[in-house]
Amino acid sequence: MLEALRSGDALNDKQRDVHDRGLVGVLRALHDDLDAAVADAYGWPVGLEDEAILARLVALNAERAAEEARGRIRYLRPEFQDPDGAAARAAEAKRQRSLTGEAAAPPPPAAAVRKWPAMSDPVAQYRAVRGVLAAADRPLAPADVAAFFQGAGPAKVAPVLEVLADLGHAGRTDDGRYTG
Template identity: 45%
Template sequence: LGEQLDAHRKRQQAAHPNLTLTGMYNVLEKLRSGEALEPKERVIHEQGLVSVLRQIHDEIDAAVLQAYGWADLLPLLRVAHGNDAAGAGQTREDAKRAFDDAVLERLVALNAERAAEEARGLVRWLRPEFQNPAVQRAPEQAELPADSPDDDAGDEAGTAAPPAPAAKPLPWPKEPVAQVRAVAELLAASRTPLSLDEIAARFTARGPWKKRLPALLDMLAALGRATPDASGQRWGA
């Protein structure tokens, strides 16, 4: 499916040199939202065969969910993508948020499960012939453990003090899923991108919990819930 997607885009761009990926995907999003296309967008739709592009992406989405064993989320994704009508009292945006939250929760749980397996010596190699050709040491995978109230070791010495928070700091959640959700909600509520120190200043907890923020932000970025600025030092929703 990935090769099919790549071939389709290259073929249409070769046939129409002025056709851009940005234009094609803007039209795709408008199709999913149910909005009417402007004349210029209809040209892009025809040149890029955007309905075909949409079908390929739908098939990829379904295949990925099936591979993870999460096919039960497909009906929700189809509503989020505008393929099926939303249920009573539900909007497309509601479905998108519900789908993102469900995937986020399952990814965090899967991360913890895989980390526990690797701690027991079970490593699920994706390409063992390259990753572990002989008896190669397994790469360590960082886990997102729950905070320990007895662990009062601070962050590394020399870290600059974060700026004063605009509001009273919130307790840092103990559960990994709640931690990721808390950071996502903070970024969504902020009008400007935040640095790691500014994010950390919005929460309070004991222990080296701040060291996990980069991993949480990377996970949110992979889900489209966080975006770094040009400097890579500040994050927004």
């Protein structure tokens, strides 16, 4: 029915009955609204032909593959696709190292990764970060320390590192890394 309507063909009595009983007009409106919403989400004009949509999707796929090769991963549902956040932490650490030019620190073993302490427990955060620094055999960047914690990124770990350094419980290198 939708194809017949879109092609402009006149409907016979039997088709008109199916159209009316099946609420095909409502279905058509919903399809059109969905197509417009998808086009808007991608920033594309409404009404592209199938070939143009396919060409744009292939180009978008190549762009995303290049991003992933550079370490950027865009999860739709990170809590499901990367529940422990390992890929996101590794990508952020890689990005931070590329900005600072530092050598990559080896990722922590899976058994060493633990949950980031609650915001309401700064003492636990302090102890956890201090423990990571104490066990490290080299200075660590905030992204390297964050890799030891599920639910923490460099932005959460950096203030704790600053406090540790200010209190003299950690050393701070000229390149922004920390020692235990």
